[in-house]
Amino acid sequence: MIRVFNLDYTYYTGGGAVPALVNINLTVPAGQTCVLIGPSGCGKTTLLYLLAGLLQPARGEIWIGEERITKPRQRTAIILQDYGLLPWKTVWENAALGLALRKFTARQQQERLQPLLAGLGLAGLEKRYPAQLSGGQKQRVAIARALSLEPDVLLMDEPFSALDALTRESLQQILVEIQNQRRLTTVLVTHNIEEAVFLGQQIIVLTGAPGQVKAVLANPGAGSGDYRFTSKFHHLCSRVRQLLQE
Numbered sequence: 575m576i577r578v579f580n581l582d583y584t585y586y587t588g589g590g591a592v593p594a595l596v597n598i599n600l601t602v603p604a605g606q607t608c609v610l611i612g613p614s615g616c617g618k619t620t621l622l623y624l625l626a627g628l629l630q631p632a633r634g635e636i637w638i639g640e641e642r643i644t645k646p647r648q649r650t651a652i653i654l655q656d657y658g659l660l661p662w663k664t665v666w667e668n669a670a671l672g673l674a675l676r677k678f679t680a681r682q683q684q685e686r687l688q689p690l691l692a693g694l695g696l697a698g699l700e701k702r703y704p705a706q707l708s709g710g711q712k713q714r715v716a717i718a719r720a721l722s723l724e725p726d727v728l729l730m731d732e733p734f735s736a737l738d739a740l741t742r743e744s745l746q747q748i749l750v751e752i753q754n755q756r757r758l759t760t761v762l763v764t765h766n767i768e769e770a771v772f773l774g775q776q777i778i779v780l781t782g783a784p785g786q787v788k789a790v791l792a793n794p795g796a797g798s799g800d801y802r803f804t805s806k807f808h809h810l811c812s813r814v815r816q817l818l819q820e
């Protein structure tokens with residue numbers, strides 16, 4: 575479970591203080607997906623970095639399970655907007671990066687990665703370089719790398735924003751399947767209302783900068799196969815749109 579209490583964050587620049595987040599409180603139960611949505615610049619990426627332990631809050635606390643987060647944590651994986659792939663490394667080497675850094679032997683890397691890459695539809699592409707992949711394939715390599723370390727928390731910053739609509743939907747489906755198999759606690763940032771409502775069992779709408787929690791919406795239908803075609807889905811999309819426009 576992720577818990578955030580009374581969190582503030584301010585950037586300090588040459589031009590002065592830039593408050594990014596004010597008094598954020600949230601709880602994500604273990605195994606659930608929480609989506610953060612809000613206007614540009616409202617602090618979504620900042621909040622993700624704080625959850626990852628890559629930034630330290632000015633005020634407030636972040637807990638994952640029984641651990642207070644003050645630095646990066648081994649079992650938290652983060653996938654950034656540009657996938658974070660190294661262009662001079664192959665698919666296999668990129669996917670194996672985290673395992674190699676943790677000194678897994680070649681054989682152990684093989685045992686973990688082979689089924690993971692096959693499950694993500696990347697078998698046969700191991701020797702390609704990122705420039706030889708589609709956007710959806712690059713994203714799947716980034717997912718493989720994140721999952722190779724068997725995380726219990728997955729943080730994703732607009733993971734599917736660069737993809738066309740159908741690729742985006744197929745990756746959303748893959749994410750739901752991973753979610754169901756591994757019971758990951760996931761926090762995902764998106765600008766896309768339909769994506770938020772399809773994936774987020776909990777949807778947190780933030781105000782404009784500095785970001786505060788405007789609404790927390792429960793969405794128990796999220797992730798189920800035909801949810802997109804239901805009136806509940808469309809109703810919730812309208813509600814989120816309305817909250818974002820207010």
Ligand SMILES: Nc1ncnc2c1ncn2[C@@H]1O[C@H](COP(=O)(O)OP(=O)(O)OP(=O)(O)O)[C@@H](O)[C@H]1O
Binds near residue numbers: 586621
């Ligand atoms: N390194 C930085 N130094 C100073 N200000 C920053 C820095 N990074 C972000 N900010 C400011 O903090 C606020 C929050 O930024 P953040 O990137 O978290 O927002 P966001 O909601 O993720 O934006 P977007 O949706 O456009 O990606 C913005 O006003 C931004 O200009």
